Amino acid sequence: MRATTIHAPYDMRVEDVPEPVVQLPTDAVVRVLRACICGSDLWAYRGEAARQPGQRIGHEFLGVVEETGSEVSTVRRGDLVVAPFMWSDGVCDYCREGLTTSCEHGGFWGSVGYDGGQGEAVRVPFADGTLVQLPKDAASDDHLLSALLTLSDVLGTGHHAALGAGARPGATVAVVGDGAVGLCAVLAAKRLGAERIIALGRHEVRTDIARRFGATDVVAERGDAAVEAVRELTRGQGAHAVVEAVGTEQSMRTAVNITRDGGAIGFVGVPHGSGTGLDLGVMFDRNIALRGGVAPVRAYIPDLLPDVLDGTIDPSPVFDMTVDIEGVPGGYKAMDERTALKVLVTGDR
Amino acid sequence: MRATTIHAPYDMRVEDVPEPVVQLPTDAVVRVLRACICGSDLWAYRGEAARQPGQRIGHEFLGVVEETGSEVSTVRRGDLVVAPFMWSDGVCDYCREGLTTSCEHGGFWGSVGYDGGQGEAVRVPFADGTLVQLPKDAASDDHLLSALLTLSDVLGTGHHAALGAGARPGATVAVVGDGAVGLCAVLAAKRLGAERIIALGRHEVRTDIARRFGATDVVAERGDAAVEAVRELTRGQGAHAVVEAVGTEQSMRTAVNITRDGGAIGFVGVPHGSGTGLDLGVMFDRNIALRGGVAPVRAYIPDLLPDVLDGTIDPSPVFDMTVDIEGVPGGYKAMDERTALKVLVTGDR
Numbered sequence: 135m136r137a138t139t140i141h142a143p144y145d146m147r148v149e150d151v152p153e154p155v156v157q158l159p160t161d162a163v164v165r166v167l168r169a170c171i172c173g174s175d176l177w178a179y180r181g182e183a184a185r186q187p188g189q190r191i192g193h194e195f196l197g198v199v200e201e202t203g204s205e206v207s208t209v210r211r212g213d214l215v216v217a218p219f220m221w222s223d224g225v226c227d228y229c230r231e232g233l234t235t236s237c238e239h240g241g242f243w244g245s246v247g248y249d250g251g252q253g254e255a256v257r258v259p260f261a262d263g264t265l266v267q268l269p270k271d272a273a274s275d276d277h278l279l280s281a282l283l284t285l286s287d288v289l290g291t292g293h294h295a296a297l298g299a300g301a302r303p304g305a306t307v308a309v310v311g312d313g314a315v316g317l318c319a320v321l322a323a324k325r326l327g328a329e330r331i332i333a334l335g336r337h338e339v340r341t342d343i344a345r346r347f348g349a350t351d352v353v354a355e356r357g358d359a360a361v362e363a364v365r366e367l368t369r370g371q372g373a374h375a376v377v378e379a380v381g382t383e384q385s386m387r388t389a390v391n392i393t394r395d396g397g398a399i400g401f402v403g404v405p406h407g408s409g410t411g412l413d414l415g416v417m418f419d420r421n422i423a424l425r426g427g428v429a430p431v432r433a434y435i436p437d438l439l440p441d442v443l444d445g446t447i448d449p450s451p452v453f454d455m456t457v458d459i460e461g462v463p464g465g466y467k468a469m470d471e472r473t474a475l476k477v478l479v480t481g482d483r
Numbered sequence: 484m485r486a487t488t489i490h491a492p493y494d495m496r497v498e499d500v501p502e503p504v505v506q507l508p509t510d511a512v513v514r515v516l517r518a519c520i521c522g523s524d525l526w527a528y529r530g531e532a533a534r535q536p537g538q539r540i541g542h543e544f545l546g547v548v549e550e551t552g553s554e555v556s557t558v559r560r561g562d563l564v565v566a567p568f569m570w571s572d573g574v575c576d577y578c579r580e581g582l583t584t585s586c587e588h589g590g591f592w593g594s595v596g597y598d599g600g601q602g603e604a605v606r607v608p609f610a611d612g613t614l615v616q617l618p619k620d621a622a623s624d625d626h627l628l629s630a631l632l633t634l635s636d637v638l639g640t641g642h643h644a645a646l647g648a649g650a651r652p653g654a655t656v657a658v659v660g661d662g663a664v665g666l667c668a669v670l671a672a673k674r675l676g677a678e679r680i681i682a683l684g685r686h687e688v689r690t691d692i693a694r695r696f697g698a699t700d701v702v703a704e705r706g707d708a709a710v711e712a713v714r715e716l717t718r719g720q721g722a723h724a725v726v727e728a729v730g731t732e733q734s735m736r737t738a739v740n741i742t743r744d745g746g747a748i749g750f751v752g753v754p755h756g757s758g759t760g761l762d763l764g765v766m767f768d769r770n771i772a773l774r775g776g777v778a779p780v781r782a783y784i785p786d787l788l789p790d791v792l793d794g795t796i797d798p799s800p801v802f803d804m805t806v807d808i809e810g811v812p813g814g815y816k817a818m819d820e821r822t823a824l825k826v827l828v829t830g831d832r
Contacts, residue, residue, distance in 0.1 A: 396582040421585070
């Protein structure tokens with residue numbers, strides 16, 4: 135089959151690789167119908183996260199079950215399924231508590247020896263714990279498929295950020311980061327009842343999506359000017375709930391400074407750089423909490439799925455470019471150059 | 484009257500100062516019956532927190548109302564009252580939400596121009612918002628007075644830490660820091676229903692109090708060895724809820740490393756040093772939250788007071804040395820040299 139591989143920074147290839155097969159009784163093989171490129175894939179693309187030459191990549195996909203191991207009981211051949219960005223066994227302490235990202239047997243797509251989502255098919259470990267069934271008729275609805283694909287990462291991650299920040303009815307939420315996760319956090323905050331949602335971003339295409347997702351205000355300024363602008367919008371107090379969806383020191387510093395006393399930062403931007411951007415003295419004086427991390431999206435899918443299926447929320451506008459598998463390297467280039475927000479990859483139909 | 488002043492590092496004096504009087508209609512004057520020395524006073528004593536020569540000090544006291552301004556309505560002359568470690572107006576947004584430490588008109592005892600608790604009397608701004616009435620007959624009960632005095636800071640701060648860490652029925656709580664606040668966090672965690680409480684500390688006198696307060700396990704190791712010991716006690720997972728009651732990089736590092744995935748650190752140690760001790764990468768991967776800061780103890784007093792009055796909790800063992808006002812400098816020395824855990828100051832009777 136064809137699959138995306140990474141050989142060096144900026145060297146993405148689509149190559150012939152062995153067809154995946156069931157290796158363990160808990161495995162399934164899924165033929166990929168839709169996948170996408172994540173902002174966090176760019177860290178590997180740019181060489182800021184190390185990869186071995188030839189390693190697979192891609193951690194967001196949905197598709198059709200092709201084969202299952204003898205112990206798999208919740209999905210079967212022909213089922214339409216979505217995979218979260220990590221696999222998990224579904225039975226350990228952490229999985230039972232909903233923290234599937236801490237699963238004792240969990241792992242990441244594209245790890246050495248494992249398939250990635252940006253390929254024609256994927257061997258899925260712990261299929262019962264990992265995969266979630268979708269209605270079969272969704273397979274013929276392009277728009278709905280795009281929306282459902284966000285359950286694999288960005289929608290659940292935005293939801294995790296909004297929960298961590300404490301988005302709730304009546305609250306003012308501010309979102310730092312105008313990438314797909316930040317935009318999904320706007321959508322999630324709206325869904326959780328936030329009264330006012332301030333999106334920080336300067337790219338009009340993105341802030342337009344933010345408004346469509348529920349943002350009531352947009353702040354285009356950065357740094358100190360952004361802090362001042364948010365404070366002006368909030369009677370000088372700051373936002374009750376702040377989402378940090380970038381992962382840089384600067385964005386975290388902004389997040390701390392726009393949080394209202396007693397509020398919280400929900401952080402889901404993968405931390406980069408040596409410093410944290412956290413001023414612990416300020417957080418102490420003002421009782422600002424920090425909650426978040428890698429999102430246990432598997433645990434959120436049952437909660438979010440019905441709202442996506444019935445159209446209550448439609449995250450599909452985060453995709454603004456579509457490629458087939460051979461076009462994946464071009465998709466990386468577009469996202470790296472910020473000419474695309476998020477790239478959809480259509481698989482074998 | 485006599486009051487404690489600080490002139491330079493290690494130069495504490497007890498001097499004649501003007502008697503406080505009501506200056507504003509919202510003021511009260513309180514004659515101090517009991518005060519104490521706080522671990523955080525030592526930062527000033529050691530010169531690690533700047534003070535102007537002659538500045539007052541002490542932020543924990545209870546006493547008898549001597550005079551009230553014309554607008555004070557909730558306390559009157561003769562009432563026994565306890566003061567939290569900051570004053571607050573009781574009516575602003577933050578006060579109404581229970582975050583009295585962020586009060587728009589709040590302030591600290593011993594600030595330039597204000598009395599400190601380690602003196603014979605104190606002018607109390609915003610008496611209605613600040614002071615809490617106690618039963619008058621407690622004034623004749625030495626033991627109860629000591630217990631009630633902890634409502635001004637250490638008990639409420641320990642409670643804030645336990646809440647921030649997420650202490651709850653069934654949880655395993657670990658407490659980093661064997662000072663009076665750490666010990667009160669043990670007591671608070673027990674009160675909140677924690678099933679297992681691991682106290683980290685190597686001073687037997689203190690860990691004995693921790694056991695009396697509800698600690699089920701004591702870990703005397705430090706650094707990596709402490710982390711290993713806590714993990715051994717928790718099936719390798721760490722504690723659901725971790726209190727950080729020291730404020731150093733090392734103690735925060737320990738706190739992060741002994742927290743179970745998905746758990747939280749309740750931090751109340753005043754941050755010292757340039758680094759935070761926070762490994763954001765670890766916190767991200769394991770979804771470890773950080774909550775806490777300066778404790779809004781005023782808001783907690785109504786909740787904690789009944790349990791202190793009826794003996795459900797007795798925090799008084801944190802006091803292991805008693806001095807009168809003239810003995811305060813000696814009390815600082817004893818706490819600095821760790822020959823005393825916490826020093827009680829008896830006032831004018």
